[in-house]
Amino acid sequence: MPRPPALDERTAALARLAALVALRSPGPAYAACVDTALAAGATVDDVVGTLRTVAPTVGLARVVAAAPTVAAAVGYDLDAALETIEAPEHVGGLPAAGVAGPRSRRPA
Numbered sequence: 001m002p003r004p005p006a007l008d009e010r011t012a013a014l015a016r017l018a019a020l021v022a023l024r025s026p027g028p029a030y031a032a033c034v035d036t037a038l039a040a041g042a043t044v045d046d047v048v049g050t051l052r053t054v055a056p057t058v059g060l061a062r063v064v065a066a067a068p069t070v071a072a073a074v075g076y077d078l079d080a081a082l083e084t085i086e087a088p089e090h091v092g093g094l095p096a097a098g099v100a101g102p103r104s105r106r107p108a
Helices: 011-021 027-039 044-058 060-073 078-083
Strands: none
Touching: 011 027, 011 044, 011 060, 027 044, 027 060, 044 060, 060 078
């Protein structure tokens, strides 16, 4: 029986990334796989698209667990991005943590 054609390296690396997420693999495995995918011509959008595609199948928790390592592998500085986020003054109509609200004021 003839063998089906193999996937190109880019597609194979993205498929491996999907499998690693499904298996809850350790961080270094994601980094090596993403490096291979990028070297084979995958884009950051391809990597993100792979995570978005597998999320409904493997569960969002597994994708969220993999995301910081995958982000670092594509060169995204998550710590720097989080430092630039300012806390909102109100969240859902309630004062955010550390922001004085109407109930926290004491009468004089």
